[in-house]
Amino acid sequence: MEEIRLKDIRKAQRNARRKALRRNRALGLSYLKVKDSQLVSVDPKGKETIIGTPHFGMKRISQKRFKLNGR
Numbered sequence: 001m002e003e004i005r006l007k008d009i010r011k012a013q014r015n016a017r018r019k020a021l022r023r024n025r026a027l028g029l030s031y032l033k034v035k036d037s038q039l040v041s042v043d044p045k046g047k048e049t050i051i052g053t054p055h056f057g058m059k060r061i062s063q064k065r066f067k068l069n070g071r
Contacts, residue, residue, distance in 0.1 A: 002068075003065050003067055004065070004068065005064065005065060006061065006063060006065070024044065025044050028044045029044065030042060030043045030044060032051070034054055035048070037053065037054075038051075038052070038054075039051045039052055039053065039054045
């Protein structure tokens, strides 16, 4: 089985976030993000509007390696 490192997961998440933000701006769409424990809506021009507190939490991952079953 192939092991996936935390560094690789973070790199994939960072690249996906950059691509999504670039596409949202190009299409003129707004998006949501969590900033300082607040849910924030960002319009295509970059203006941020606080919506409220999110209904979900954030979880830090401290493991350096993950083993995926079935691979």
